[in-house]
Amino acid sequence: MNNKLKMTLLAAAIAGIVGCNDSTTAPAPLVVTALERSDITNANTPAVGQTDWFAEGDNSVTATRAHFETIENATAVRSKVRSLVNTAGVAKNIILFVGDGMGVSTITAARILDGQQKNSVDGGEENKLSFESFPSVGLAKTYNVDSQTPDSAGTMTAMMSGVKTDVGVIGVDEAIERGKCATVAGNELITALELAEISGMSTGIISTARITHATPAATYAKSADRNWEDVSDMPDDAIAAGCKDIADQLVKFETNLEAKFSGLDIDGLEVVMGGGRRHFLPKDAAFNSADAMSPAEGDRTDGRDLTAEWETAYPNGQYVMDQAGFDALDTETTERVFGLFNESHMQYEADRANDIAGEPSLSAMTEKAIKVLDNNEKGFFLMVEAGRIDHAHHAGNAFNALSDTIELSKAVQKAIDNTNPAETLIIVTADHGHVFTIAGYPKRGNPILGKVVSVGKTEPALAKDNLPYTTLGYMNGRGFRDLGAETDADVVYDEEPITGRVDLTGVDTTSPGFHQETLVPRSSETHSGEDVAVFATGPGSHLVNGTNEQSMIYHVMDFAGNLVKSADAIVSPQ
């Protein structure tokens, strides 16, 4: 026993707390308990201004029970016998939201920022993003087959196909060799979106990144390299061997899928919205749109205009490239939409006003997509990616990462508002996290983007180096930069990294252009390897719990929508 512990016990004994069973003295209570509470439960009437934590938890359980009761009732209509847990295919619609890089710390910080932006009187910590009220939550292990810390290509392939694979490859299994076209054949994976398409459901994909970027690409493409977004990105031997670029595969989605199954007749993707126009246009200024940023907007070196090819293939479809075109869409009469709103990635939500021709928000795209897709009585499958959370983190800029997470939350709310909960499975998750931390001991309600101010204090706490520090930070990356009101996180890429400690005394760390400090200098901040959260509501959502491989998400969607069996009935009629 060390001396300190001995002294503590001695003092306690003297005070009558420990071990002194003196019959002449009444023993002091061991601990001060909440004896003031009314009864055996912890239910209590909080003082004015205090949160009723007990009631809040109780209400959450009640809401969850009501949720499953609703689904149970829907199940009963379809089958008087089968129970919820054994009934596949209850979900008419499936919506998968992916916050690219939206690790748990990002969700927590975004929740607080959202609350604080709403001027919460409780500090913001009590706030909930829309999907945090979903009844089912689990964790997903994100590693790729060959990588402890994953990338979006491998993780999204796992989610969409049910099979984990290597880093950097799209829609193919681990037998692939990245960058080798010849290894693709025979290793292609069929995705949940393809199964839904075969089954006759409407299908859609949305991303604020380029629509040929890894996450959206994994819903429809098979590629030995995530970077083969157009033909100019591919090595000559891959082109010669017959591999197709990702943009080509998007536009040829219908014919490519039909070619895989004899006699299959599908109608193709109904909704495609995102950035990445450059991969669909020829490298020729004559094809530039009004939104062009480069002298020649397109990158394609094969002279093909894939937007024109799409319009030819779908004469009833609407190709749009700006806010005005988006606004003009009539969702009740529009058969299908192909929206390419930016030459490269779409803007950060906070920077959207700076777009040349204007572009819609993620929530607006989600709402409009659902209204187009739900015209099909057989239901729909929709994947929605908030693609730029990841980019803001890579740039070391929490403001934009959190702002885009809040916009994702709004998009999810649009999905909730525009679908029937009894027949729609909504899953919200991330492909991977980032090395993004919430640290120190800031007091309740301290600005989440601010410097740490300790409980009971009004001035920033000082670290061992006598300098203030922020609550949010990154373990690695480009480090500190104070770019003031700049709402484009990527400005930092023109600056040399400043890692280590900086005197933040006179810096407004809550401004959009503030980039958090970091420890390890790197050209860009990295992904992290920890698990990500999976939130779910609707039919099949009860399967989301515990800690599972990320590939389980596909299987949950398959069960909820009965995707494999429905598709199999089409391609293998009895």
Added chain:
Amino acid sequence: MKTIFLSVCLMLSSSVIIAECHYDAKEIAGKYTIEIKDSDSGKLLNKEHLNVWRMGNSVAYENIDTQITEIWSLVSNGQVKPDRYFDEYKRGIEYQPADINNGKGETHWSAKYQIISEADIKKMQLEKTTGNACDELNHYVNHAAKNKFKLAWLTQLNLPKEMSYTQGKTLVTWKLQELMIDKEQIKATFVKRQNYGVTDYADIGDNESDPFLLKMINLGFVGHASGVYSANGEQMALEGEHHH
């Protein structure tokens, strides 16, 4: 009196004809040397070779020594889009408009297009004009700027023939060594870079296994002799200007 008047008219007419320059200032290039000398001793500290290529709404700064070429393009909304090409590796990085210079890119187009901005030239004092036609030079100084700026400006081409300014304890001197007007050569300079493999700046974080990106990143991103700028994107030409 009439005779004198006619003579003046003839002289003016004649000077207009003489002053014509048939070079296309929108498609032209200049080979520059940039010398950095110790202000006190005059010792040469560094010498760079920079070719500035202009074609339409794009201008390329080709640094022969670093083999890094920056191409700046004027976007339809008035912003400036920078792309950076690493000639040794035949690879490039593409940026969003106005991402350079801390979001002030839109104000720097003329500085990129003609090396020194029109606004800065207007702040200077014209000492004299010499030469004619394509060789017409306006000689400017800026006595108000503590960096002792001097400029010999090719008025018909909108390019400096020579300029110098102090920067810290050094004297920086740009000298035009050769003009290039071959339009095919100019076009080829841009097309060559357009055929490089390019990576969007925002995708660097997802591609650090790319050996080029790793190496290039270690070279650093900060611009090299791309107009008269400091590392943080602020214009250097009139640094320390005295305001009255």
